[in-house]
Amino acid sequence: MGPATVVFGPPMSPTTGAADVTLGLTRDPALAAAIGDISTSEIRATDSTLVSFGTRHTMSDTLSNTRGIGAARRYLFSKLQGYSQACGGCLRVEYDPAMMEMRGHPDRPMVNIVNVVAWLPGRDTTRVLVMGGHYDSCICARTDLGPLARFEATQDAPGADDDGTGTSAVIELARVFSKHFPHGLEASVIFVAYSGEEEGLYGSTHLAQRLHTAGYKIVSAFTDDIVGNVVADDGKVDSTSARIFGAEPDNGPSRELARYAWATGTIYNPTFQILPVFRLDRISRGGDHSPYVSLGDPGLRFTERLENYKRQHLPTDDFAHVNFGYVANIARLNGSVVGTLANAPAPPAAFARRDQASGGQKWMITWRPIPGAATYEVLFRRTFSPTYEKIYQAGDTTSFLLPDQLDDGWAAVRSVGSNGHRSLTSAVPPPCPTLSTRADSVAAGDLIRNCIRAPGR
Ligand SMILES: [Zn+2]
Secondary structure, eight states: OOOEEEEOOSSOOTTTOOSOOSTTOOOOHHHHHHHHTOOHHHHHHHHHHHHHTSBOOTTSOSSOSSSSHHHHHHHHHHHHHHHHHHTTSOSEEEEEEEEEEOTTSTTOOEEEEEEEEEEEOOSEEEEEEEEEEEOOOOOTTOGGGGGGGGGOOSSOBOOTTTTHHHHHHHHHHHHHHHHHOTTOOSEEEEEEEESSOTTTSHHHHHHHHHHHHTTOEEEEEEEEOSOOOOBOTTSOBOOSEEEEEOOSOTTSHHHHHHHHHHHHHHHHOTTSEEEEEOSSSSTTOOOTTHHHHHTTOOEEEEEESSOOGGGSSSTTOOGGGOOHHHHHHHHHHHHHHHHHHHTSOOOOOEEEEEEGGGTTSEEEEEEOOOTTEEEEEEEEEETTOSSOOEEEEEESOSEEEEOSOGGGEEEEEEEEETTSOBOOOEEESOBOOOHHHHHHHHHTTOOOTTOBOOTTO
16 A cells, blocks of 8 residues: 555635645646647637638538538548648548438438548557537527527528637647647547537437447547637626536546546646536536437536627627637647547556455455556545545555545546556446446446445436
8 A cells, every 4th residue: 555645635615726636647748839839820710711601500501612511521621631641641531421310300301410530540549539529500599580490501600609619629639639649649539520519419429329339448528619708798708717517427437537627727727727517518508528428438528618698509609709819728728638638548447345354444446457557546535525635656556455434535546657647537436337338347347346326226
């Protein structure tokens, strides 16, 4: 048993922000240089071109080269192709099409949903991080158009913020990562512009399913959606903080990913404040991380701090009301998380057993060894602490006698690569497998020892 090398102070205070939330993660100079290359003007130029196509509605014109979603996707594809040519073919750029039925439409038409995808293969091509935004737009909040407003595909729907900003940030990340890491990172990274988000997350549902069917392990699925507005309707301004939405349960992979993103973002850009929100998404809203979360993957949504619903899904979602310096800061936040996590080994599956020899005061934590992990660390937090408060070095073993009372907290295990990068944490006890994750855990031969069942399950 190693000593606690880091003991954090009291849990993070929302008012003072005093506690250390960086989880012992470290700054990588090569990644910092890449993030420093993220350009506000590149992001602005991409969004400007997207808006120039008039509408990018999922059912809009696909033949014109100047108007509609077809023009938009060909533009995105050629932009990514250009980055790939510049890095010696390091990106694999593809259209990811699927014929899908528009369920909410009275005629239930089949529509070709086409994501635009660029793969940056890693040394381990079976593990993938997905960094996405959606390039389709709508004016579905126009109440004067009646119930079919969702499917109005000819009138202007600029979608400059929703989600021209997220798409432009993802395209810029593809440029910077391909330029700085042309040989890839440890895991593969997929940069994707989704279609069909506004009608029901069609593109992301398709890609998540496709990746699972093909047997990829999803390290993380991020969506940037609505990341460029800094002025609320009442005039309140916030250009220095962003929200990240990490789904329940509190010991599940999305919540662990939120803690990881909070830590890395704080390390790379301490003046840009992160507000973690511990729920799937805003109330009654959704995003392209959800289909992954439903399949048991770690998913996260990045969103501006102050939304203005008078400029969403309306012709007023225009270019003039986007703050591109702010979008660039979100992209830098994305880059810090993606770059750190893509260089780390996989997280271990970990379990806990009450230690009888200590009269139940201690716990034996065990885990499965991970290829590429040099050592392991065990973390601990009290249940009311939003992030981990202690880090123990466990060394090159697969068990650790936890001196803390696990009845009163959460532990977690993570692997440390020989390059010093840390994996996501696996919480102990883990959540019990759900219907969607049970097959995976049985296939892996997992013993779900002392798992925590969600109430009502
Ligand atoms: Zn959106």
